Amino acid sequence: MKIKLNQLDILLEVAAQGSIGKAAKALHLTQPAISKTIQEMEAEIGMPILQRSSRGVTLNEYGQVLLRHARDIDRSLHQARDEIDNLLGKAMRQLRVGFTSAASYGPFTNTLIQFQARYPGVKLIVMEGRPQQIHDALENQRLDIAVITTANHTSQNSMYYESLYALSNTVIAGNQHPVTHTTSLKNLMDYPWLDWDEPGEHSILGQVFRRYNLPLPQNIIHCSSPWIMARMMEQTHAVSMWTSVRLRFPGYSPNLRPLVLREVLPASSIGILCPNIARLSTAGNTFMEMLRINTRDWLQDSDALEMVVRV
Structure with missing residues (x-):
């Protein structure tokens, strides 16, 4: 069978969510794109793999076989990533973080300071740039993760994007x-x-x-x-x-x-961007979780309340 890894990722998410719509949202894809991928897999194995009902979708016996092997492959890929990270010294030894200048105020800088204090053995490489420069560096694997400013609240090229807050x-x-x-x-x-x-x-x-x-x-x-x-x-x-x-x-x-303008200006979203959340290193995941916590705490401060737009 000629089934691609991204198709298996979609199968795993559909099985976990029990819904094509929820899987599409989780993967930042459209529902038609998810449905097309399922149809391609069904065409490849020559049998349907989903059962649809008013409550969502479930995998039939053919889908369950495919799912079992997809999980094995996913575990193997994660193990391979961990081994490669260890070989390259990136698992918890190096983290490359990009940011836009507007994103550096507040929780981002605090997270850098706390991360370095907690993990002094991790080499931090921090790069400032404009959103498109940061995006290109992520695509070309010069950065692991970024905190960027965006006006349209979305990411490009199927990268993982998680909004933290919005600024006026x-x-x-x-x-x-x-x-x-x-x-x-x-x-x-x-x-x-x-x-x-x-x-x-x-x-x-x-x-x-x-x-x-x-x-x-x-x-x-x-x-x-x-x-x-x-x-x-x-x-x-x-x-x-x-x-x-x-x-x-x-x-x-x-x-x-x-x-003071008569027009209402759109807000700018500050969010986390990375090429693939499932492939993010241990250091990247740790930094992201620390940033989430610091953001949550910062949003309770009066300093943030004066600048943040509730969307």
Whole structure:
């Protein structure tokens, strides 16, 4: 039989969930994609493997045989991963973590400090970048796990994504900016704008202007450094869109201020991204669990309540 490993992963999840819909949600796939995979496996073995009822789906006798061997294969792959991790020194010896600057405020930095204190023998490699740079590094196996900012609350290319919290966005300007009253995006289009990413699906600025059927401003400077952005806004009439945490970073707030807009800006989600949660190393799983706990505690603080959007 020519059955692929990703098909066996889907079979295991369908069996565990007893529902194609729940399996699709757990795997971040669509229900048609799950159904198609089941049909491909049924075509390969020449027999149906599912029984459908009003309560969900169960595996029939043919499906149970396939499931038993799928579990054996899954256990073998996990053992192989552990052995390879040990050979490469990554099981609990090295962890490569990526992050976006907005995600670094609050629970993320606290988790790094606690992880290093608890596991001093683990070599931590931490890299900051823009979301697409982090995504590419995960795809190319230069990173194990990342905490990133995203505007659409989803991941790409079937990576595992887990949302932690969402931050409000606001338009920021220098204290000397001529606009001091409630305004609109349309009234700000003639000013220079500073954007984190070049125009495209990853640009939060582009998404916001499309949302309100407005063309992009003519004068946009693309810069991934918040420090340089802040200095430019202090000395010019440039404006930029920042998440609510950025003015909390040391050195930014004295000379910058938020502008009051009529439009409602979308929130940015902060979440965990990794290529495959089932293949994450022991160090990665440990870091993720510590981050979940720290996030839960941080969300109870008054500091977080002022910035976090309830979605």
